[in-house]
Amino acid sequence: MTNSDNNHTSRRLIPFTIDGVRYEVEDRRQSAADLLRLAGLDPAFFDLAEVPKEGPPRKPFEDDEIVMIDKDEKFVSIRESAPVT
Numbered sequence: 001m002t003n004s005d006n007n008h009t010s011r012r013l014i015p016f017t018i019d020g021v022r023y024e025v026e027d028r029r030q031s032a033a034d035l036l037r038l039a040g041l042d043p044a045f046f047d048l049a050e051v052p053k054e055g056p057p058r059k060p061f062e063d064d065e066i067v068m069i070d071k072d073e074k075f076v077s078i079r080e081s082a083p084v085t
Contacts, residue, residue: 016073018048028069032061035069036077047078 013024018039025038033043047060048067051074060078061067067075 014069014071016069016071016075018075019077025069029066030069031063032065032067033063035067035075036063039077041077045080047080049076049078050074051076 011026013026014028015022015024017023018035021039023038030038032048036043036046036048043063047063049057049060050067051057057076057078
């Protein structure tokens with residue numbers, strides 16, 4: 001196959017985890033809400049926080065805040081509220 005046969009350039013996938021589950025995205029710029037939805041979580045009930053290599057999770061991102069994802073970065077979901085029964 002020549003370069004002219006391959007008209008699109010494949011982008012590298014960036015691996016990361018949310019709550020220990022591995023995900024991959026092409027674009028490292030994602031909103032916190034989109035990352036929560038990717039993990040099957042409703043942003044109305046959950047926040048997203050980065051887990052640094054050392055120390056506790058950082059302050060949660062705002063839903064519309066853009067997160068820059070680095071390779072093998074770790075995130076956790078934080079439940080905002082739960083219904084009382």
